[in-house]
Amino acid sequence: MLRVRDLNRALDFYTNFLGLREVRRHDLGDATLVFLTDASGHYHLELTHNHDGRDYALGTQFGHIALHVDDLDAVVVEVEARGWWFRRSNPKNTTRYIFVHDPDGYDIEILEAKAPASTTT
Amino acid sequence: MLRVRDLNRALDFYTNFLGLREVRRHDLGDATLVFLTDASGHYHLELTHNHDGRDYALGTQFGHIALHVDDLDAVVVEVEARGWWFRRSNPKNTTRYIFVHDPDGYDIEILEAKAPASTTT
Numbered sequence: 001m002l003r004v005r006d007l008n009r010a011l012d013f014y015t016n017f018l019g020l021r022e023v024r025r026h027d028l029g030d031a032t033l034v035f036l037t038d039a040s041g042h043y044h045l046e047l048t049h050n051h052d053g054r055d056y057a058l059g060t061q062f063g064h065i066a067l068h069v070d071d072l073d074a075v076v077v078e079v080e081a082r083g084w085w086f087r088r089s090n091p092k093n094t095t096r097y098i099f100v101h102d103p104d105g106y107d108i109e110i111l112e113a114k115a116p117a118s119t120t121t
Numbered sequence: 122m123l124r125v126r127d128l129n130r131a132l133d134f135y136t137n138f139l140g141l142r143e144v145r146r147h148d149l150g151d152a153t154l155v156f157l158t159d160a161s162g163h164y165h166l167e168l169t170h171n172h173d174g175r176d177y178a179l180g181t182q183f184g185h186i187a188l189h190v191d192d193l194d195a196v197v198v199e200v201e202a203r204g205w206w207f208r209r210s211n212p213k214n215t216t217r218y219i220f221v222h223d224p225d226g227y228d229i230e231i232l233e234a235k236a237p238a239s240t241t242t
Contacts, residue, residue, distance in 0.1 A: 061183075
């Protein structure tokens with residue numbers, strides 16, 4: 001569960017850019033909870049929007065959310081079109097990825113790699 | 122990805138208590154990355170242990186990790202046996218859950234509910 005300041009901005013990022021879809025929404029009056037998943041449906045990412053306008057401290061302890069994509073170059077094209085900051089993986093790495101920030105400043109890693117279920121462990 | 126201060130304490134919590142299993146470990150010299158998953162294998166929880174003893178600020182923005190179990194009462198028995206703090210869901214809620222803290226203070230929600238993949242959306 002991630003707390004977000006602007007639900008519409010967050011949903012634009014997580015659905016229109018990252019491709020997740022909304023599967024459930026709870027309007028609690030003083031807060032709205034939105035549950036997202038990907039094509040697999042195997043997990044939920046919960047966004048919590050508190051309506052009282054409170055601010056948050058991101059801290060340094062939580063790291064990032066990582067997602068896998070088939071075509072990282074296509075993602076980079078879109079990130080550049082949107083004019084967002086991003087950081088590329090070291091070319092020496094066998095795994096290619098970029099880091100971007102979501103609208104609330106969370107680090108989001110986008111990897112060109114098979115999803116965890118397909119890895120040999 | 123979650124940053125942890127004491128890898129062994131964190132692994133005891135995430136594997137022995139929560140039942141996740143280690144699927145990959147990268148020793149980078151100045152840091153150790155451990156990837157965990159559950160029986161489904163559909164996601165990874167990455168624990169990062171930096172070896173320089175740095176401290177972290179938890180902040181207020183990241184919420185929690187949630188996991189589903191079949192038998193919450195059995196989990197409560199174990200939590201009580203370990204003498205840990207926990208908070209129960211409101212009895213009026215249709216979903217039963219508890220919140221505990223991992224060794225680094227992260228909020229962990231344990232729900233008695235079907236996993237996301239089984240929900241009707």
